[in-house]
Amino acid sequence: MTDKTISVYWFFILFIIASAIVFLVYTLYGAPSDIREIESIFLSEKVADCVSHGGLLTSEGKKMIENGEAANILELCHLTFDSEKVYDWNDDQFFVLITFSELVNSKEPLIVYAGNYNLYTQKAECNLNGMIGDEKFPFCVERTIYSNSETENRGEYYSIQIFTSVKKMNKNA
Amino acid sequence: MHKSKKAQISDTLSWMVATIIIVLILGVPVFLVKTDMINTHRVNFERVQDTIATKAISGYLLKSYEGLINFEENEKKLSSEEESGIESLLRSLCINGIEGWSLIFLFNEEAIYHKGFYKYSDVGYIVYGEDDWRNYFVSDTKKFDNNFYFDKGENKILFDFYTEGELIKG
Numbered sequence: 001m002t003d004k005t006i007s008v009y010w011f012f013i014l015f016i017i018a019s020a021i022v023f024l025v026y027t028l029y030g031a032p033s034d035i036r037e038i039e040s041i042f043l044s045e046k047v048a049d050c051v052s053h054g055g056l057l058t059s060e061g062k063k064m065i066e067n068g069e070a071a072n073i074l075e076l077c078h079l080t081f082d083s084e085k086v087y088d089w090n091d092d093q094f095f096v097l098i099t100f101s102e103l104v105n106s107k108e109p110l111i112v113y114a115g116n117y118n119l120y121t122q123k124a125e126c127n128l129n130g131m132i133g134d135e136k137f138p139f140c141v142e143r144t145i146y147s148n149s150e151t152e153n154r155g156e157y158y159s160i161q162i163f164t165s166v167k168k169m170n171k172n173a
Numbered sequence: 174m175h176k177s178k179k180a181q182i183s184d185t186l187s188w189m190v191a192t193i194i195i196v197l198i199l200g201v202p203v204f205l206v207k208t209d210m211i212n213t214h215r216v217n218f219e220r221v222q223d224t225i226a227t228k229a230i231s232g233y234l235l236k237s238y239e240g241l242i243n244f245e246e247n248e249k250k251l252s253s254e255e256e257s258g259i260e261s262l263l264r265s266l267c268i269n270g271i272e273g274w275s276l277i278f279l280f281n282e283e284a285i286y287h288k289g290f291y292k293y294s295d296v297g298y299i300v301y302g303e304d305d306w307r308n309y310f311v312s313d314t315k316k317f318d319n320n321f322y323f324d325k326g327e328n329k330i331l332f333d334f335y336t337e338g339e340l341i342k343g
Contacts, residue, residue: 055235144265146232
């Protein structure tokens with residue numbers, strides 16, 4: 001093998017290595033990371049912190065129960081559902097719904113929500129990403145906590161179901 | 174300077190072997206990425222504590238601890254109300270892909286009560302108590318552990334709630 005042949009061969013190897021590195025970096029880091037599941041978890045935890053602490057309803061939680069559907073979750077829990085002004089988004093990419101069920105006296109459950117209600121009606125489509133071809137779906141989290149209204153004699157005992165959903169299908173998925 | 178034919182063949186062979194090794198090493202990650210065996214678009218999120226479960230358990234214990242703390246005086250039996258409360262608590266903690274939760278009730282470090290609630294299949298769950306829990310084993314190690322300590326006189330009571338992986342019948 002002459003030195004000229006080796007030189008051409010050397011460039012060929014360099015080309016293969018460079019192409020593979022570029023391809024790997026592009027496929028690994030070129031696409032956006034899908035953090036919507038984490039956003040849903042953080043949102044549900046933020047709401048849980050807002051309504052209950054140490055097994056007792058917070059003042060914000062009590063206000064939600066007092067005011068019912070009129071309660072403003074965003075204001076009470078210091079949340080903002082503003083989103084980037086891209087695609088056809090209109091600050092409608094998030095949804096949170098809280099159901100307060102009084103367990104001892106079995107009163108009618110009280111529902112308070114904020115954000116895009118359509119995400120709740122599409123609940124059956126939650127978390128199906130990767131299951132039906134390349135179609136994209138919202139990420140949702142549904143968890144339950146328990147809380148008491150008073151320290152003394154514990155007062156009323158609530159099961160509080162928190163449902164959160166993050167859409168953002170065009171950008172992050 | 175011209176090399177002998179043998180030397181040329183040896184040179185060429187070592188370059189070819191080197192090329193094959195390089196292509197194989199680079200080809201493995203390319204193959205894994207292309208076949209989606211490595212999901213590059215999803216961020217994995219590992220935590221050591223489930224804060225929502227901690228809140229759920231705190232609220233439940235605050236409501237029920239008098240019944241639970243008198244467990245020993247009541248001949249180590251829970252009332253049916255407390256039993257169903259524990260079941261519904263463990264059931265509610267399983268929502269959203271969490272496979273199962275267990276409660277162990279320790280009285281002065283002796284385990285005297287055990288209740289588990291596990292996802293058994295895609296559609297079914299199984300509840301079991303201290304009599305039959307040894308018939309099952311859990312595939313993964315403990316993920317979250319929530320310990321709640323109570324003192325009653327000289328006795329120490331520990332409620333140990335923890336979550337584990339999928340349940341398999343032994």
